[in-house]
Amino acid sequence: MQLSAVTKLAPSRKRGAGSTVPQNRKLKTPWVFIAICMSPWVLGFLFFTAYPMVTSFYQSFTKFNIVETPKWVGFDNYYRMFKQDPDFWKAMGNTFWISAISIPLRIAFALFTAWILTKPKHGSNIYRTLFFIPAMVPTVAATMSFTYIFNPAVGPINKFLEALGIKDPPMWFIDPRWSKWALIILGLWGIGDTMIIYLAGLLDVPKSLYEAAALEGANAWQQFRYVTLPLMTPVIFFSSVTGIIGSLQYFTQAYVAAGQVNDYSNSMYFYATHIYFEAFRAYEMGYASALAWVLLVITLICTLIMLRTQKRWVHYPNGTLFK
Amino acid sequence: MTTISLEREAAQAKQSRQARMRHRRRKFLFEVANHSTLIALSAIFLMPFYLIVVISLMSYRQASLRALWPHPFIWHNYVEVFQAVPFLHWTMNTLFVSTLTMIGTVVSSVPPAYVLSRLQWKGRSTTFIIILSTMMLPGQVTMIPVYVIFAKLHWIPGFLPLIVPAFFAGAFSIFLLRQFFATIPDEISDAARIDGCSELQLMMRVVIPLAKPAIMAIALFAFLGAWNDFFGPLLYLVENQDLWTLGIGLTQFQGLHHVDRNMLMTASALFMMPVIIIFFFSQKVFIEGVTLTGVKG
Numbered sequence: 366m367q368l369s370a371v372t373k374l375a376p377s378r379k380r381g382a383g384s385t386v387p388q389n390r391k392l393k394t395p396w397v398f399i400a401i402c403m404s405p406w407v408l409g410f411l412f413f414t415a416y417p418m419v420t421s422f423y424q425s426f427t428k429f430n431i432v433e434t435p436k437w438v439g440f441d442n443y444y445r446m447f448k449q450d451p452d453f454w455k456a457m458g459n460t461f462w463i464s465a466i467s468i469p470l471r472i473a474f475a476l477f478t479a480w481i482l483t484k485p486k487h488g489s490n491i492y493r494t495l496f497f498i499p500a501m502v503p504t505v506a507a508t509m510s511f512t513y514i515f516n517p518a519v520g521p522i523n524k525f526l527e528a529l530g531i532k533d534p535p536m537w538f539i540d541p542r543w544s545k546w547a548l549i550i551l552g553l554w555g556i557g558d559t560m561i562i563y564l565a566g567l568l569d570v571p572k573s574l575y576e577a578a579a580l581e582g583a584n585a586w587q588q589f590r591y592v593t594l595p596l597m598t599p600v601i602f603f604s605s606v607t608g609i610i611g612s613l614q615y616f617t618q619a620y621v622a623a624g625q626v627n628d629y630s631n632s633m634y635f636y637a638t639h640i641y642f643e644a645f646r647a648y649e650m651g652y653a654s655a656l657a658w659v660l661l662v663i664t665l666i667c668t669l670i671m672l673r674t675q676k677r678w679v680h681y682p683n684g685t686l687f688k
Numbered sequence: 689m690t691t692i693s694l695e696r697e698a699a700q701a702k703q704s705r706q707a708r709m710r711h712r713r714r715k716f717l718f719e720v721a722n723h724s725t726l727i728a729l730s731a732i733f734l735m736p737f738y739l740i741v742v743i744s745l746m747s748y749r750q751a752s753l754r755a756l757w758p759h760p761f762i763w764h765n766y767v768e769v770f771q772a773v774p775f776l777h778w779t780m781n782t783l784f785v786s787t788l789t790m791i792g793t794v795v796s797s798v799p800p801a802y803v804l805s806r807l808q809w810k811g812r813s814t815t816f817i818i819i820l821s822t823m824m825l826p827g828q829v830t831m832i833p834v835y836v837i838f839a840k841l842h843w844i845p846g847f848l849p850l851i852v853p854a855f856f857a858g859a860f861s862i863f864l865l866r867q868f869f870a871t872i873p874d875e876i877s878d879a880a881r882i883d884g885c886s887e888l889q890l891m892m893r894v895v896i897p898l899a900k901p902a903i904m905a906i907a908l909f910a911f912l913g914a915w916n917d918f919f920g921p922l923l924y925l926v927e928n929q930d931l932w933t934l935g936i937g938l939t940q941f942q943g944l945h946h947v948d949r950n951m952l953m954t955a956s957a958l959f960m961m962p963v964i965i966i967f968f969f970s971q972k973v974f975i976e977g978v979t980l981t982g983v984k985g
Binding site: 394395396398399401402403405406408409410412413414416417418420421424431478481482484485486488489492493494495496497498499501502503504505506507509510511513514518519520521522523524554558561562565610613614616617620621624637640644645650653654656657658660661664668 | 718719722723725726729730733734736737739740743751752754755756796797799800802803807808809810815818819822824825826827828829830831832833834835836837839853855856857862887888891912915916918919922923934935938939941949950952953956959960963964967968971975978979
């Protein structure tokens with residue numbers, strides 16, 4: 366996936382093959398050197414990607430508990446998933462819910478913080494650093510801290526909310542209706558890396574376009590809507606695709622938070638959690654492989670849908686990269 | 689006549705001065721508004737840090753009263769956390785895994801990235817597309833067979849399953865390095881080749897020194913990735929307490945000993961600190977790295 370956001374930031378090399386080398390000294394391809402250099406990746410690809418993929422595809426049609434050899438069961442695992450496993454639907458529902466809410470929110474928030482960072486004449490570097498730091502915090506430390514400070518009994522957040530006049534502040538991680546919102550807030554806190562990408566995109570927008578828009582009498586909102594936003598669509602597109610892929614695999618925050626608060630109603634039970642529990646708690650490794658393959662198919666479908674819709678809203682200044 | 693024109697000129701000058709003043713005042717007000725918004729946002733972003741540090745310095749009793757300022761400051765918490773749980777041991781384990789992961793990533797990712805960007809060969813773009821598509825692959829698809837391989841090697845529980853894969857070049861690091869290598873002008877390589885420089889020498893002596901910022905970036909990302917990793921240690925280290933990293937240790941904190949609950953914030957603060965310190969010293973490398981790939985580190 367070569368995306369315009371990427372190629373724009375690091376211009377790809379246009380190479381007239383060995384243009385500066387005289388024709389009679391045409392270089393031979395150093396195949397041995399290439400093979401040696403590529404070997405770490407090739408071996409890694411074989412051991413940690415290709416072989417495991419084939420194996421896990423096979424195992425998704427078996428009953429397998431790591432100790433005994435896999436036993437072929439045909440489509441049983443897939444049947445079980447859709448017909449007999451309420452946890453599967455719970456996990457699926459939770460995952461789609463949080464993706465649908467958090468991805469747009471993250472994009473909007475990252476775009477807003479990046480946009481406001483381009484505004485002041487002086488000092489925006491300091492703010493940029495401050496906004497970025499939370500993205501550096503180890504996920505476990507961040508999640509543990511959030512479950513503590515959002516704890517209604519001992520955490521200070523609800524004290525603030527009460528001071529602001531909110532009578533019954535949410536119970537956050539403890540309340541199944543609010544736990545996912547707490548996770549979303551935790552995610553928004555660590556928006557830094559997305560923000561940096563957007564900031565680079567915003568700084569790339571030519572000043573002359575804004576000047577032209579201003580001459581035409583466009584106000585600030587119109588400039589944002591008709592100049593900034595269209596030029597940002599490739600970056601937004603890219604971050605939505607990576608956002609969807611990441612969101613479908615959402616695990617650590619939810620797992621750690623659920624471990625802290627006794628999530629009796631499984632409100633923080635996501636698809637990746639389900640795979641983990643089936644594979645390493647229940648040792649249903651065949652079933653877990655089937656779940657993983659369904660995840661891969663869902664990821665591919667979502668990506669394809671995104672690619673299909675991009676024609677309608679993504680604006681590539683230098684022609685499309687995806688054809 | 690002259691007086692009239694002079695007066696008119698004076699009036700005009702006054703008018704334009706007023707306009708400029710108005711303009712400047714408007715700009716100033718905008719600047720104030722921008723900074724106010726930014727300061728408010730900063731407060732929101734920094735609030736959790738403030739709360740974590742403050743709670744980490746409280747007594748348990750104070751912490752349960754939702755106090756916002758420690759009274760008195762219990763600096764001893766930062767000593768006690770090392771005594772109550774094997775915090776230093778966890779730190780050493782984490783440091784060990786992170787350092788080796790970093791070394792492995794750098795050593796194994798530079799050569800493929802060099803070959804993929806600085807040399808022309810048949811199959812190059814296909815290989816690159818495969819590398820990029822593996823980045824999209826959910827880890828869950830390969831997780832179980834990889835686990836089985838390591839189990840058969842009797843590497844679980846142990847550090848090897850976390851470290852060894854790092855020596856087999858990560859797609860993300862190759863991608864980042866390739867993007868950077870590609871910006872180094874071809875003329876440099878061509879000149880060196882004409883002078884009889886071998887490809888290996890060219891890589892080691894010319895391209896690597898020029899690509900230091902990118903190599904620093906992947907080293908940092910690899911180190912921090914391992915430092916912050918939770919899922920890997922959860923699979924491969926949980927069974928043996930001696931091997932726990934900070935991430936695992938923190939989640940098991942309560943079950944271990946009788947430790948005051950707010951000490952969890954002390955431990956969290958200590959866990960975050962190295963990362964934040966590293967960030968302050970390497971901010972530029974970091975931000976350039978993120979922008980170079982457009983993907984999360």
